[in-house]
Amino acid sequence: MTRYLLIALAALAICVLPWLGLPDYYVRLINLTIVFGLLSVSLNIVMGYAGQISLGHAGFFGIGAYTSALLTSGSSGLAFWPCFGLAGVLAGLVGVCVGLPTLRLRGHYLALATLGFGEIMRQLFLNWRAVTHGMDGVGNIPAPSVGGFAFDTNERFFYLGLGVLLAVLLQVSRFDKSIFGLKLRAIRDAELAAGASGVNVTLGKVGALGVSAAIAGLAGSLYAHLLAYISPDVFSFDLTAQLLAMVVIGGAGTVFGPVLGAAAIIFMPEVLRVSDVYYQLIFGAGIVAMILFLPMGLGGWLRDRFPGLSAGRSRPPVAEPAIVASVQGIERASLSIVPSVDEPPKPCPGPLLVARSVSRQFGGLKAVDDLNLEVRAGTVHALIGPNGSGKSTFINMASGIYRVSSGSIEFDGRTIAQDRVWDVADHGLVRTFQNLRLFSSLTVEQNVMVGANVDLRGGLGGVLLGGKASQADVDVLRDQAELAMRFAGVLDLRDRVVKTLPHEVQRMVEIARAVARRPRMIMLDEPAAGLNPNEAERLVERIRRLRQIGITVLIVEHNMPLVMRVADRITVLNFGRKIAEGSPQDIRNDPFVVEAYLGKKLSRRLEQHVSARN
Numbered sequence: 001m002t003r004y005l006l007i008a009l010a011a012l013a014i015c016v017l018p019w020l021g022l023p024d025y026y027v028r029l030i031n032l033t034i035v036f037g038l039l040s041v042s043l044n045i046v047m048g049y050a051g052q053i054s055l056g057h058a059g060f061f062g063i064g065a066y067t068s069a070l071l072t073s074g075s076s077g078l079a080f081w082p083c084f085g086l087a088g089v090l091a092g093l094v095g096v097c098v099g100l101p102t103l104r105l106r107g108h109y110l111a112l113a114t115l116g117f118g119e120i121m122r123q124l125f126l127n128w129r130a131v132t133h134g135m136d137g138v139g140n141i142p143a144p145s146v147g148g149f150a151f152d153t154n155e156r157f158f159y160l161g162l163g164v165l166l167a168v169l170l171q172v173s174r175f176d177k178s179i180f181g182l183k184l185r186a187i188r189d190a191e192l193a194a195g196a197s198g199v200n201v202t203l204g205k206v207g208a209l210g211v212s213a214a215i216a217g218l219a220g221s222l223y224a225h226l227l228a229y230i231s232p233d234v235f236s237f238d239l240t241a242q243l244l245a246m247v248v249i250g251g252a253g254t255v256f257g258p259v260l261g262a263a264a265i266i267f268m269p270e271v272l273r274v275s276d277v278y279y280q281l282i283f284g285a286g287i288v289a290m291i292l293f294l295p296m297g298l299g300g301w302l303r304d305r306f307p308g309l310s311a312g313r314s315r316p317p318v319a320e321p322a323i324v325a326s327v328q329g330i331e332r333a334s335l336s337i338v339p340s341v342d343e344p345p346k347p348c349p350g351p352l353l354v355a356r357s358v359s360r361q362f363g364g365l366k367a368v369d370d371l372n373l374e375v376r377a378g379t380v381h382a383l384i385g386p387n388g389s390g391k392s393t394f395i396n397m398a399s400g401i402y403r404v405s406s407g408s409i410e411f412d413g414r415t416i417a418q419d420r421v422w423d424v425a426d427h428g429l430v431r432t433f434q435n436l437r438l439f440s441s442l443t444v445e446q447n448v449m450v451g452a453n454v455d456l457r458g459g460l461g462g463v464l465l466g467g468k469a470s471q472a473d474v475d476v477l478r479d480q481a482e483l484a485m486r487f488a489g490v491l492d493l494r495d496r497v498v499k500t501l502p503h504e505v506q507r508m509v510e511i512a513r514a515v516a517r518r519p520r521m522i523m524l525d526e527p528a529a530g531l532n533p534n535e536a537e538r539l540v541e542r543i544r545r546l547r548q549i550g551i552t553v554l555i556v557e558h559n560m561p562l563v564m565r566v567a568d569r570i571t572v573l574n575f576g577r578k579i580a581e582g583s584p585q586d587i588r589n590d591p592f593v594v595e596a597y598l599g600k601k602l603s604r605r606l607e608q609h610v611s612a613r614n
């Protein structure tokens with residue numbers, strides 16, 4: 001609520017601004033701040049939330065500007081509002097069309113592709129003379145009007161612009177707090193893990209670009225009507241570069257930051273006019289200083305200074321010693337979990353995951369070679385073997401990240417062949433990663449909520465309309481996440497940002513995120529890596545607990561004592577081929593395995609673990 005109060009106060013303060021007797025020039029600068037603020041809010045959706053670099057936003061801005069300018073100017077000019085809407089829709093559609101092929105790319109490839117798009121648009125504005133009038137540009141663009149009232153002075157335009165900006169900011173702040181905003185930030189922090197947690201990554205990224213482009217189009221339309229004249233040279237890479245600076249200085253991933261960034265970039269030259277000679281130098285140094293000293297931007301800095309600004313349930317922070325206590329509380333915690341604990345797991349003797357003659361080739365290397373594997377429901381199945389023997393590759397194929405080169409994998413009677421990562425997760429097969437892949441800037445609770453799976457009743461529309469159903473959705477997700485966090489012993493740490501937590505806790509958060517989906521099967525890729533013996537002990541406890549609550553487990557692990565203690569069945573790989581399979585007892589005694597992998601000494605030591613178990 002504080003947030004709305006602040007918006008209202010800010011709006012009020014800004015509304016009286018025109019009566020302060022500011023020279024018209026400054027009101028115009030404020031109007032430009034509004035237009036470019038809107039534009040950087042739009043870039044922030046792609047960059048700050050979804051984590052994708054777009055260097056083509058000047059293009060979307062231009063599409064909006066030209067659409068609105070061409071349709072409203074001249075004698076047959078249409079009314080402002082339909083053209084304003086059309087500018088957004090058209091830019092949004094182009095955004096989706098650009099996003100579909102380019103968002104498969106990452107990092108600098110994506111940057112290059114979008115840079116190319118921006119340049120193509122500029123060339124189009126310049127050379128499609130019949131429509132855009134080329135270098136002459138489009139002039140005589142009428143002022144926007146509503147029912148005869150024209151926003152034809154800077155002061156009048158100010159209200160229109162402010163209204164549009166606040167409406168968009170309200171939607172962004174609702175989105176920011178919604179599960180959709182969370183999913184988008186999950187994609188930004190760890191795309192692969194977001195997919196494996198059931199987030200439709202393609203939809204998220206393309207949707208974000210579409211919405212972002214649409215808002216850029218609206219900003220373009222406002223720009224055209226504010227200036228009454230547009231020409232192609234505005235929509236160049238220089239503009240995009242300025243926009244990037246606005247978002248970074250304002251604070252990527254914050255709701256209001258980009259507007260502050262726009263204000264900073266537009267007003268800084270005014271402040272610096274005192275020195276004509278060194279103006280550029282001071283401007284550049286100022287930007288560098290802001291990036292150095294306010295890495296989270298103005299918005300991030302304000303958020304840290306005034307935490308009340310970002311509304312949310314606040315719980316008392318957890319003290320450092322409590323972190324350890326919380327994780328060590330596993331025994332207690334794990335006894336009081338998940339509703340299905342008291343129900344005996346359904347006896348289901350058949351195989352849940354079946355690999356038939358699966359191979360995977362990387363160039364000349366056969367990482368997995370003609371592998372047949374059956375994981376029975378309700379068991380803990382271990383996949384072991386030396387480094388590079390194809391274990392992670394198999395998990396990557398089973399989770400839909402890699403395609404099989406030949407053969408097939410079935411989960412619960414369905415072939416996974418063409419499934420995308422999030423489809424596999426949707427069908428109840430989830431995984432953790434060998435190298436932790438958490439959403440590192442999100443809290444423990446947010447990480448786990450991304451993994452949780454409920455039918456969202458409110459939907460995105462509900463979020464934007466501020467419906468009750470979408471708040472209910474968040475509550476259900478939160479409850480589900482709570483069960484999973486309790487299971488993994490990380491409930492007390494739920495408000496901590498995960499990157500600040502110790503390694504063991506992070507491993508447990510990954511498990512909690514996977515459990516939150518209420519899966520039928522979990523694949524754990526080296527969950528004990530980096531854990532000390534005590535921590536590994538707690539892990540054993542949890543893996544047994546997973547089986548108890550009816551979740552089938554496939555575990556890849558190098559810690560042999562751990563494997564011997566939890567596994568019902570073990571498959572051994574070497575150079576991608578299965579070299580042995582059987583009970584822990586069989587495997588420990590298999591001379592082939594002892595030679596290829598275990599060695600005699602370890603094999604003798606494992607004897608104790610196997611006999612302790614029986």
Ligand code: ADP
Nearest residue numbers: 362365367385386387388389390391392393394
């Ligand atoms: P493990 O998990 O058993 O240690 P991996 O499945 O990660 O082994 O790797 C098996 C083999 O496949 C290794 O030789 C590895 O270098 C190779 N490999 C895995 N992923 C790729 C990839 N994306 N591109 C090329 N080679 C790969």
Ligand code: MG
Nearest residue numbers: 391392393434
């Ligand atoms: Mg591996």
